[in-house]
Every structure is written in C-alpha cells, then in structure tokens.
Amino acid sequence: MHNFSVSLDGFGTGEGQQLETPFGHAGSRLMEWAFGTRTFREMGLHGQGEASRGVDEAFASAWAPGIGVEIMGRNKFGPQRGPWEDEDWKGWWGDDPPFHTPVVVLTHHPRPVLEMAGGTTFHFVDADPAAALEQARALAGGLDVRIGGGVSTVRQFLEADLIDHLHIVLVPIVLGRGERLWDGLEGLEERFTIEATPSPRGVIHLVFARRTSR
Amino acid sequence: MHNFSVSLDGFGTGEGQQLETPFGHAGSRLMEWAFGTRTFREMGLHGQGEASRGVDEAFASAWAPGIGVEIMGRNKFGPQRGPWEDEDWKGWWGDDPPFHTPVVVLTHHPRPVLEMAGGTTFHFVDADPAAALEQARALAGGLDVRIGGGVSTVRQFLEADLIDHLHIVLVPIVLGRGERLWDGLEGLEERFTIEATPSPRGVIHLVFARRTSR
Numbered sequence: 001m002h003n004f005s006v007s008l009d010g011f012g013t014g015e016g017q018q019l020e021t022p023f024g025h026a027g028s029r030l031m032e033w034a035f036g037t038r039t040f041r042e043m044g045l046h047g048q049g050e051a052s053r054g055v056d057e058a059f060a061s062a063w064a065p066g067i068g069v070e071i072m073g074r075n076k077f078g079p080q081r082g083p084w085e086d087e088d089w090k091g092w093w094g095d096d097p098p099f100h101t102p103v104v105v106l107t108h109h110p111r112p113v114l115e116m117a118g119g120t121t122f123h124f125v126d127a128d129p130a131a132a133l134e135q136a137r138a139l140a141g142g143l144d145v146r147i148g149g150g151v152s153t154v155r156q157f158l159e160a161d162l163i164d165h166l167h168i169v170l171v172p173i174v175l176g177r178g179e180r181l182w183d184g185l186e187g188l189e190e191r192f193t194i195e196a197t198p199s200p201r202g203v204i205h206l207v208f209a210r211r212t213s214r
Numbered sequence: 215m216h217n218f219s220v221s222l223d224g225f226g227t228g229e230g231q232q233l234e235t236p237f238g239h240a241g242s243r244l245m246e247w248a249f250g251t252r253t254f255r256e257m258g259l260h261g262q263g264e265a266s267r268g269v270d271e272a273f274a275s276a277w278a279p280g281i282g283v284e285i286m287g288r289n290k291f292g293p294q295r296g297p298w299e300d301e302d303w304k305g306w307w308g309d310d311p312p313f314h315t316p317v318v319v320l321t322h323h324p325r326p327v328l329e330m331a332g333g334t335t336f337h338f339v340d341a342d343p344a345a346a347l348e349q350a351r352a353l354a355g356g357l358d359v360r361i362g363g364g365v366s367t368v369r370q371f372l373e374a375d376l377i378d379h380l381h382i383v384l385v386p387i388v389l390g391r392g393e394r395l396w397d398g399l400e401g402l403e404e405r406f407t408i409e410a411t412p413s414p415r416g417v418i419h420l421v422f423a424r425r426t427s428r
Contacts, residue, residue, distance in 0.1 A: 008403075009396035010223045170384075172408040172420065176400025182223035186390025189222075194386045196418050198410040204418055206386065 001147040001154060002063035004181075005030035005169040005203075011178035012151035019079050022092060024178055030171050033203040034060055043098040055199045059167060068143025069136045070099055073153035074107040077122070083109050090114060091122065102139040106132055106153060129160040151179040158185055166192070166208035215361040215368060216277035218395075219244035219383040219417075225392035226365035233293050236306060238392060244385050247417040248274055257312040269413045273381060282357025283350045284313055287367035288321040291336070297323050304328060305336065316353040320346055320367060343374045365393040372399055380406070380422035 006012050007030065014026030023030055034040045035047035039060040051057070074080075078089050091097055096117040105124050114122040123139065125132055136145045147157050157163050168181075182188070192208040199205060220226050221244065228240030237244055248254045249261035253274040265271070288294075292303050305311055310331040319338050328336040337353065339346055350359045361371050371377050396402070406422040413419060 008224065009394070009399075170418075172403055172410065174396045174399045174402040176396075176398075180223070182388045182390075184390075185223075185388045188388040189386055194416065196386065196412040196416070198412060198418070202408065202410070204384075204410050204412070 001149075001157075001163055001165065002167045003034060003060055003169060004149060004154060004167065005033070005171050006181050007171055007173050007175040007178075009174050009176065010180050010182045011175040012149070012154070012181040014175055014178040017075060017079050022079070026175055026178060029173055029175075033169060033171065033199065033201050036201070037061070039063070052201075055197060055205065056201055056203070059169070059205050062167070063146065064100075066144050067101060067146045068140030069102045069104060070146045070148040071104045071106065071132055071136050071153070071157075072148035073150050074105055076148055076150045076153070077105045077107075084111055087111050087114075090116065096120075102136075103148070104132055104136045104139070129157050129162055133157075133162055151181050155181060155184065158188065161191065163208075164210045166206075168206040168208065170204040170206055172202060172204075215363075215371075215377055215379065216381045217248060217274055217383060218363060218368060218381065219247070219385050220395050221385055221387050221389040221392075223388050223390065224394045224396045225389040226363070226368070226395040228389055228392040231289060231293050236293070240389055240392060243387055243389075247383060247385065247413065247415050250415065251275070253277070266415075269411060269419065270415055270417070273383070273419050276381070277360065278314075280358050281315060281360045282354030283316045283318060284360045284362040285318045285320065285346055285350050285367070285371075286362035287364045288319055290362055290364045290367070291319045291321075298325055301325050301328075304330065310334075316350075317362070318346055318350045318353070343371050343376055347371075347376055365395050369395060369398065372402065375405065377422075378424045380420075382420040382422065384418040384420055386416060386418075 004012065014024030016024040021027065033056055036052045037057040037060040038051040038053060039057060041047065041051045077091050080089060097120040100119040102121045102123060105122050107124050108126050110124045110126050125135055127135060133145060147154055147163060192210055195207045197205045218226065228238030230238040235241065247270055250266045251271040251274040252265040252267060253271060255261065255265045291305050294303060311334040314333040316335045316337060319336050321338050322340050324338040324340050339349055341349060347359060361368055361377060406424055409421045411419045
C-alpha cells in the first residue's frame with residue numbers, strides 16, 4: 001500500500017463522496033502533498049511551480065515499480081452505490097488510467113472486464129480479501145500486489161493481516177468526519193515496525209514494515 | 215500545553231481509568247517515550263539505562279520554565295468521579311508533586327485549597343475554560359499558564375481557542391478505545407502552524423503555534 005493519506009484524527013477520506021468530490025468534504029486537502037511531486041504531475045495531476053524531487057517524490061514514486069496488479073474498493077473506482085445502473089462509468093481517470101496493469105475492483109455487483117488504453121484492465125470481483133488477493137496474484141505476473149484503497153479496503157486487508165508494506169502519509173489536519181482508517185485495528189503496531197519521516201511540506205511519511213519474526 | 219501524547223487513532227488516554235491505571239488500558243504506552251528523558255527521571259519516573267539528552271528531552275524539559283500555574287482536569291488529579299467521598303486523596307504524585315506552582319483543578323465539586331510540599335498548591339475550581347484561565351492567571355505571578363490535561367480539558371481549551379502553544383507527541387500505536395482528543399476540532403489546523411519532528415525513539419513531536427495574523 002502506497003501514498004495513503006490520513007488526517008490527524010484518523011480519517012482517510014471525508015464525508016459525502018460525490019462525482020465532483022471523490023474525497024467528500026476533505027476536498028483535495030489529503031492529497032495536496034502529492035500534487036507537487038513529479039510522479040503525480042506525470043499522472044496528469046497539475047500542481048503549480050517546479051515539481052518536487054524531494055522526500056515526497058521519493059515516496060510517491062515507489063507506487064509503481066515492481067507492481068503487477070492493484071486491488072481497489074468500489075468507492076475508489078466510482079461514486080455509485082448498489083447495482084450498476086449502466087456500465088458507462090469507467091472510473092475517475094478517463095480513457096487512459098494511470099495504473100497500466102490489471103486492477104481488481106472489489107464489488108458485490110460484478111460486471112464484464114473493462115479494457116482501457118495503456119494496459120489498464122478493470123476486473124470486477126466479489127470476494128473477501130484473501131480470495132481477492134489470490135485472484136490478483138494470478139493477474140500479477142509474479143510481481144507485487146498493491147492495495148489501492150479506499151479506506152475500508154485498506155482496513156479490511158489490515159484486519160486480515162494481508163499487508164506487508166504500508167506507506168501512510170499523515171496530514172496534520174483535523175477532518176472531523178468521514179471514514180476512519182484505524183477502527184478495529186487496536187494493537188496494529190505489534191505486527192509492524194514503524195518509521196517516521198517528516199517532509200518539509202508539512203506531512204509525515206509513516207512506513208509500516210510487517211515483522212517477519214512471527 | 216506540553217508533552218501531551220496521542221495515539222495514531224487520536225486517543226489521549228485509554229479506556230477504564232482506575233487507581234492503578236491512570237491511562238486505562240493504554241497502560242504506560244503513551245508515555246514511554248518520556249520515561250527515558252532526564253526531565254521525567256528527575257520527577258521520579260524511573261526508566262532504565264542512561265537518561266536521554268536528545269530531542270525527546272529537549273521537548274520534555276520545556277514543560278516547566280516560565281510556567282507560573284497549571285490548569286488540569288479532575289481526571290488528571292484522580293480517578294474519583296462525582297462528589298468527593300473524602301478529601302484524603304491528594305493526587306497521584308505523593309506528598310511532593312512535581313509541579314512546584316499553584317495548580318487549578320477543574321471540578322464541579324470544589325474543596326478547600328490543598329497545600330503540598332515543594333510549593334504545589336491545588337485550587338479546586340468550578341468554572342468554564344475562560345473563567346478558569348482568568349483565575350489561573352491571577353495565581354501565575356505574571357508567568358505563563360500551562361494546560362496540563364487530561365484529554366477533555368485540552369479539547370475544551372482548544373475549542374475555546376485559548377491555547378497558543380500545543381506540543382503533541384504522536385505515538386505510533388492504535389489504541390482502539392479511550393478518549394479522543396480531536397473530536398469537535400474540525401479545521402483546527404487553520405488556527406495553527408504545525409511543525410513535525412520525529413524522535414529516534416519512534417514518536418513524532420508536533421508543535422502547534424497559534425497564528426497571530428488573525
């Protein structure tokens with residue numbers, strides 16, 4: 001898991017996701033640290049000024065190398081809930097999504113595989129985390145599986161102890177409402193070693209590495 | 215406010231405060247970073263090994279200089295709730311508490327001033343934050359007022375915008391339950407500039423400085 005932002009009060013997204021506001025009332029505040037990085041600029045997210053090559057970029061750029069597939073929750077794929085009213089929705093990212101690998105979308109409402117430009121294919125899968133991971137591995141060509149979010153997906157994979165590497169970006173804001181990442185994860189720190197690195201832009205990169213001695 | 219520890223999920227104390235467990239099920243985990251510092255050793259909290267003179271001590275030692283009075287909530291003073299059954303309880307700290315100044319204890323159940331050894335006097339006051347601050351200032355001899363905790367006291371003073379300097383120690387643990395610091399403080403970051411410094415011992419010092427330009 002890479003580049004997952006969380007507020008001081010533990011929210012990974014705000015309240016009220018809609019088409020125009022993927023992060024609800026949080027707006028862009030959780031991801032602003034990333035907009036200045038070279039990696040996110042190249043994904044078509046336009047910040048202002050010179051692109052950063054500093055610590056934020058060092059972390060941001062680690063999201064793609066060695067990754068053969070992403071698993072994401074349906075709320076990261078789109079704002080719809082329940083059965084698909086139509087299948088025109090192809091994600092937030094336009095015709096050429098930035099993934100360039102297979103992407104497993106977890107949903108209770110499967111639909112046909114969606115092939116996009118640039119190598120991204122969306123596979124809609126109704127499965128629990130362990131079974132989804134197995135399906136993702138079969139698509140990964142021997143490379144690693146990235147958990148892409150959103151909040152409840154990350155939380156479920158952490159609960160099932162299926163995450164080895166967790167990069168959290170702590171953003172020093174108090175969101176007040178939204179979806180909490182840490183709920184149900186009491187004692188999580190016992191399973192990981194944790195390293196903290198502050199960025200000059202004001203966020204803190206937390207790297208959780210799963211202990212191997214168990 | 216100095217040396218106030220908060221978990222990743224925003225709890226400033228655990229669940230179930232009792233006589234033997236001032237921080238409830240959190241045990242000593244929120245304060246372990248401090249036990250190795252010279253400042254806390256000199257308060258009689260005994261860690262093991264050489265006392266730290268590093269960044270943890272640099273922050274820890276700032277709690278006393280220039281402070282003329284502390285304001286604390288009743289739950290920091292003791293585990294009792296409701297009317298005092300007797301007045302034998304004189305705080306968690308023994309006959310010579312580490313404060314060495316007047317201490318205003320917020321309670322709906324006032325009792326007589328308690329004079330301890332070493333210059334600490336406990337004043338029991340039933341007042342809202344602004345009025346308590348006024349009473350504390352009158353006892354401070356022109357020095358600064360420290361907010362000592364616990365969680366709800368800090369939260370109330372932040373809500374009332376009565377804190378200029380807030381030193382939070384983010385401890386990378388997921389407590390799961392207890393008392394949340396950040397509730398009701400949505401948008402707090404707009405009132406402060408925030409600086410983050412990680413410690414080699416694994417915690418992150420956050421310094422909130424109140425913006426003066428408003």
